Amino acid sequence: MSLPQVRIEKRLKQRRWLMVAVPLGSLVVAHIAIAILLVVTGHPPIATFRRLFDAAYIADGALTNSLIAATPLAFTGLAAAVAFRMKLFNIGAEGQLYFGAIGASGIAILLAGQSTPVLIVAMIVGGAVLGAAWGAIPGLLRAFLRTNEIITSLMLNYVAALALNYLIFDSLSYWRDTSATGLVFPQGKALADAATWPVTTIGSVAIPFGFLVAAAVAFVVWVLYTRTRFGFEAQVIGDSPRAARYAGMRTRRKIVAIMCLSGAIAGVGGASQMGDFRHVLDARGLQQANYGYTGIVVAALARYNPFAVVFAAFLLGGLQNAGYTLQSADFPSGLVGVMQGMILFAMLGGELLVQYRISISRPVRHTRTQTEPAS
Amino acid sequence: MNNSIVVVVLASAVAYGTPLLYAALGELLAERSGVLNLGVEGMMLVGAVMGFLAVQKIDGAKGVVLPLAVAVAALAGAVAALVLAFLVITLRANQIVAGLALTILCGAAGLSSYIANDFELATDPARYSFEEVNAFGLQDLPVVGPVLFGQTWLVYASWVCVLLVGLYLSRTRPGLNVRAIGEAPAAADAMGISVAKYRYLHTTAGGAFAGVGGACFSLALTPLWVDGLTGGTGWIAIALVIFAFWRADLCLVGAYVFGAFSALPLILQAKGYTVTPQLFQALPYVMTIVVLVIVSSGIGRRRLGAPASLGVPYVREER
Numbered sequence: 122m123s124l125p126q127v128r129i130e131k132r133l134k135q136r137r138w139l140m141v142a143v144p145l146g147s148l149v150v151a152h153i154a155i156a157i158l159l160v161v162t163g164h165p166p167i168a169t170f171r172r173l174f175d176a177a178y179i180a181d182g183a184l185t186n187s188l189i190a191a192t193p194l195a196f197t198g199l200a201a202a203v204a205f206r207m208k209l210f211n212i213g214a215e216g217q218l219y220f221g222a223i224g225a226s227g228i229a230i231l232l233a234g235q236s237t238p239v240l241i242v243a244m245i246v247g248g249a250v251l252g253a254a255w256g257a258i259p260g261l262l263r264a265f266l267r268t269n270e271i272i273t274s275l276m277l278n279y280v281a282a283l284a285l286n287y288l289i290f291d292s293l294s295y296w297r298d299t300s301a302t303g304l305v306f307p308q309g310k311a312l313a314d315a316a317t318w319p320v321t322t323i324g325s326v327a328i329p330f331g332f333l334v335a336a337a338v339a340f341v342v343w344v345l346y347t348r349t350r351f352g353f354e355a356q357v358i359g360d361s362p363r364a365a366r367y368a369g370m371r372t373r374r375k376i377v378a379i380m381c382l383s384g385a386i387a388g389v390g391g392a393s394q395m396g397d398f399r400h401v402l403d404a405r406g407l408q409q410a411n412y413g414y415t416g417i418v419v420a421a422l423a424r425y426n427p428f429a430v431v432f433a434a435f436l437l438g439g440l441q442n443a444g445y446t447l448q449s450a451d452f453p454s455g456l457v458g459v460m461q462g463m464i465l466f467a468m469l470g471g472e473l474l475v476q477y478r479i480s481i482s483r484p485v486r487h488t489r490t491q492t493e494p495a496s
Numbered sequence: 497m498n499n500s501i502v503v504v505v506l507a508s509a510v511a512y513g514t515p516l517l518y519a520a521l522g523e524l525l526a527e528r529s530g531v532l533n534l535g536v537e538g539m540m541l542v543g544a545v546m547g548f549l550a551v552q553k554i555d556g557a558k559g560v561v562l563p564l565a566v567a568v569a570a571l572a573g574a575v576a577a578l579v580l581a582f583l584v585i586t587l588r589a590n591q592i593v594a595g596l597a598l599t600i601l602c603g604a605a606g607l608s609s610y611i612a613n614d615f616e617l618a619t620d621p622a623r624y625s626f627e628e629v630n631a632f633g634l635q636d637l638p639v640v641g642p643v644l645f646g647q648t649w650l651v652y653a654s655w656v657c658v659l660l661v662g663l664y665l666s667r668t669r670p671g672l673n674v675r676a677i678g679e680a681p682a683a684a685d686a687m688g689i690s691v692a693k694y695r696y697l698h699t700t701a702g703g704a705f706a707g708v709g710g711a712c713f714s715l716a717l718t719p720l721w722v723d724g725l726t727g728g729t730g731w732i733a734i735a736l737v738i739f740a741f742w743r744a745d746l747c748l749v750g751a752y753v754f755g756a757f758s759a760l761p762l763i764l765q766a767k768g769y770t771v772t773p774q775l776f777q778a779l780p781y782v783m784t785i786v787v788l789v790i791v792s793s794g795i796g797r798r799r800l801g802a803p804a805s806l807g808v809p810y811v812r813e814e815r
Contacts, residue, residue, distance in 0.1 A: 269792065276784050284774070291774060417596050453610055458600055458610075462597050469597065473588060
């Protein structure tokens with residue numbers, strides 16, 4: 122007996138229906154895998170999923186909280202998507218977001234007496250500039266010294282986290298609350314009330330201003346990549362650097378520009394953290410949230426499509442929100458992380474079906490009469 | 497003299513450098529074969545939790561249970577790595593995304609926490625833990641005694657592992673094959689070496705090392721369970737491999753240097769200097785970037801360098 126042969130060939134054309142069916146199928150597969158884990162460990166799967174879904178999207182205030190959790194993920198997801206589309210693997214959104222938060226809160230403290238619209242613009246600009254500056258470092262190193270941006274951007278995350286700790290815990294910086302209590306319990310200066318970003322309420326759902334900004338950014342990114350020469354060239358450089366160079370494209374400039382753009386988007390995410398939610402440079406809270414790394418998962422789930430990123434951020438934000446809400450003895454902790462990982466694994470596996478054609482064929486049976494050595 | 501703060505800090509630099517060393521050795525094997533596994537932190541946590549679970553649940557004498565727990569940790573890390581290997585080698589998924597997914601799946605808010613929660617591991621400290629062993633009776637030597645000879649078995653075993661991995665990569669046929677695959681998979685394939693098989697084996701072995709690294713925390717350094725108890729060591733291990741120019745012996749040096757740098761501010765503060773601890777803690781990361789720049793620029797590329805195929809899936813039809 123000969124084994125069936127599996128052949129994997131690259132699809133020349135991507136099938137449209139597969140691009141929808143595969144993500145849905147992956148979701149189903151991931152849920153089945155998690156259900157098995159739940160059954161093995163003695164939890165009722167259906168009831169657990171129902172509680173999770175309820176806490177994420179249905180219960181009172183669930184949508185509002187899910188949007189709060191989704192907003193930073195939308196920014197970091199877009200930051201990752203912008204860079205990954207050009208095959209620049211910027212995994213430094215984490216650090217770029219910290220610097221965005223530092224920039225935005227710094228400028229909000231500086232312009233304390235100003236009106237809300239002025240402050241919003243100033244904070245977004247401040248966040249974008251510092252985020253872009255932090256993203257420019259791996260970009261410049263990659264463009265001019267051919268240094269792998271994956272590792273440098275990862276290392277810079279740690280440096281950024283230490284910078285954040287320094288500003289709040291180990292110095293009397295501009296950002297630190299230097300009143301009597303602030304000296305004993307280190308924390309950032311509280312921002313003025315006018316620096317609080319407005320909330321849009323539809324029915325009972327409160328939409329953070331930052332989420333709307335993220336949606337606008339998604340549109341801009343979409344225009345950039347589908348309607349401009351800049352975006353087209355960036356994609357060519359990503360797919361084939363040599364072809365791009367022969368065509369006379371300015372590869373280095375584009376690498377630096379895209380890394381800056383990616384950093385700026387993550388930086389605005391940091392600004393949104395300050396303006397929408399935290400209102401104080403919260404060093405520990407920002408580091409515990411892991412927005413940057415989760416953002417990469419969001420971008421991958423969305424297959425780097427900017428609109429899909431916002432949607433995927435909403436899905437994962439819902440999961441995270443449910444995880445917080447259900448934190449109790451009878452709800453398996455860690456389930457949310459397992460679900461995120463499983464879904465992503467299933468999606469990555471499913472990607473193979475979108476990009477490749479798999480054919481399983483049984484090799485033709487040889488009959489005895491043919492000239493084949495007897496085995 | 498052996499109680500002076502310098503010696504104490506140096507000894508703890510070795511102790512805390514050990515999990516880093518194990519994880520880095522594992523990542524070294526994977527990267528040499530061309531697989532950049534960013535899931536080290538996740539594999540360490542899974543190893544840590546499974547090792548801890550084994551110590552709590554297996555009955556037996558201490559001398560039996562502890563080695564068994566380390567074996568369980570290694571196995572857990574290997575299984576986690578196998579999942580990643582399947583995704584990136586067979587299914588050709590993006591290595592960065594898959595590695596991050598592995599860390600999220602297994603990490604502090606994922607499977608390791610799920611298992612710990614399900615078996616209620618956070619309630620009790622470990623029944624047994626590795627203790628310092630006075631090696632060759634040399635523990636009382638000045639300075640080097642406590643630093644080198646007053647450590648746990650895990651530390652001594654890590655030195656053997658460094659030696660073995662170093663010899664394996666430089667002196668054995670399979671080791672040379674791995675390096676060939678890391679540099680030029682197409683050429684290795686033409687030589688008749690199975691790229692996929694080697695990558696599977698080394699990624700999985702790397703996971704086993706990471707699992708043991710995790711167990712260093714839960715069975716020796718902090719023998720109790722807290723979610724996320726490895727505290728980012730897995731990420732530092734990835735930096736360490738680069739810092740060590742992809743060499744096992746330099747991993748050993750680097751692990752202790754990294755350990756010392758995080759301990760250095762303590763020494764200086766105790767001596768009455770006012771220092772910024774973050775400056776010292778940032779140094780390993782900044783130095784890693786500097787090393788990477790040197791490696792990728794012209795001078796370094798000739799002799800010391802990243803495996804050329806690092807992070808690139810190998811597809812025979814597309815070479």
